[in-house]
Amino acid sequence: MENIQQQLSFLSPSLIEELLAHATICDFPKETQILRDEQYVKVLPIVLEGLVKVFSKFEEKELLLYYIQPKQSCIMSFSAALKNTPSKVFAITEEDSKILLIPVDKLPNWLKEFPSLNTLFYNQYDLRYSDLLDTIQHILIDKMDKRLFEYLKNKLLLTNNVSLKITHSQIANELGTAREVISRVLKKLESEKKIEQTANGIILHSGD
Secondary structure, eight states: OOHHHTTTSSSSSHHHHHHHHHOEEHHHHHHHHETTTTTTTEEEEOOOOOOOOEEEETTEEEEEEEEOTTOOOHHHHHHHHHTTOSEEEEESSSOOEEEEEGGGGGGGHHHHHOOOHHHHHHHHHHHHHHHHHHHHHHHSSSOHHHHHHHHHHHHHHHTTSSOOOOHHHHHHHTTSHHHHHHHHHHHHHHHHHHHHHHHTTEEOTTTT
16 A cells, blocks of 8 residues: 555645545556547546557557556546546557556546646646647658657657567557558668567667
């Protein structure tokens, strides 16, 4: 319990007390879908450990919107919960994750009573707005080789790994493109000595 309180130390002590009394803490294995698109949001996540990726779906294509890191939540789920509308996104754990699940029926009163909860979601809105602008820039301006390389760097940084064990199809799904495109661009990056594809995964060369 003391460890959980430390993980929530960015919130006020009185709010932490309420969260521990009414919220649920769950462990989710890697690649677990914790939110479906078109699902009504009943609990709001705060990631304590691990990493969660949030996607949007456009017809048959998926696009990675942002990652939820420890001490962060999902602003899209927050919006859907307050409006009681179906979720426009879905979320999957990137790693084994420990997540605090806040019952949304508590939100209206807690938002009035605890300023630190408001601050959390104001900060999340600002962060995700910046993420959205970056994503739009990558899609509209950057060529796929630069976009893919930045994606690989970011994922390795977030997961704190030296190599990335991921299929070409998974990358394509997260970037909203075709597997054939990813395979072709990975070969290009490899020929430019920017990456190396090994049996242990994709490795980025130092200095890139």
